[in-house]
Structure formats: C-alpha cells, structure tokens
Amino acid sequence: MGERVTVRQNNRFEIEIMAPDPHDPEAEELQPVGDVRYLTPYGMLLAGLGSCTAVVLHTYAQYHGLDLHQAELRLEYDRVFAEDCQDCEQAGRYEEQIEEQIVLSGHLTLEERKKLFAISKQCPIHKMLAQGVVVRSRLADEAAPATPDG
Numbered sequence: 001m002g003e004r005v006t007v008r009q010n011n012r013f014e015i016e017i018m019a020p021d022p023h024d025p026e027a028e029e030l031q032p033v034g035d036v037r038y039l040t041p042y043g044m045l046l047a048g049l050g051s052c053t054a055v056v057l058h059t060y061a062q063y064h065g066l067d068l069h070q071a072e073l074r075l076e077y078d079r080v081f082a083e084d085c086q087d088c089e090q091a092g093r094y095e096e097q098i099e100e101q102i103v104l105s106g107h108l109t110l111e112e113r114k115k116l117f118a119i120s121k122q123c124p125i126h127k128m129l130a131q132g133v134v135v136r137s138r139l140a141d142e143a144a145p146a147t148p149d150g
Contacts (some may be wrong), residue, residue: 002078003042006030010070010104011058017047025031045077052123053102060119061106065110068116069106075099098129 006018019031022038039047050073061068079094102120104113
C-alpha cells in the first residue's frame, strides 16, 4: 500500500489533514496531522495537492454562490508495476500514480457538483503533476549571498 492522506476544508477555509500514524504507516485509521514534518515527502505532496484543490473549490464556490460546505479529498500515492510491458520479467519499470477521490458536502445540484469536479483540475499543483514540470537544479556558488539583501 502506498501513502494515504485525507484533506478536509470547510467553507471558512479551515483545513484538517489526516494521515496514518507515522510510527505505524500500515494502520488503516487516519488521524489528524498536528505537524506536517511528520509526513513523508509523498505525504507532503498529497497534502499540498489536496489543500490546493480544496482552496480552488471553495474559492470558485464562494465566487459563484454555490452552497459548498466542505470539500474532502482522499488521496493515495502508489507505484504501480507497468502492466503493459512485453517482457515483464526483465522490466523494472513502475508508474507513479495518485488516486484522488473528491467528496463535496453541501446543498449542490448534480450540475454544480459536475462543475466543481471540472474546476478541481484547475489547481496549479494538479496541473503540474498532470502535465509534468521541468526541474533544473544547480549547486549555488558558495560566495553568493544567502539573502536578497546580501
């Protein structure tokens, strides 16, 4: 089983992040995360994606007068063995995968729910993950100032 995180945000933008106990990552029950430093890097990525998506949903709902009370995003990261390989005994290729389930609470019509689901994909982190992003890393010159003020 991969990483799991649930993000809940109400219409006052109060957020709660839930994850397995860091000392028992195989535990089924999720508990509130008091400090994100207890999340793994994958957990932090999921929490960022869920939080960003929740903000986009609530911002859109408030701007358009939709009665969205709470957005809950259930996210799971896993590496899935590529099932489409020709010679699977020799392949060591895995595909990175995030499963996202969106629960919308409030007095919403089916059309409003569908619109919010479509809007959820406008989260900048969702776009980066879905479309890819180039990361250009370099070692900074040690003589360079650590702050913009020098």
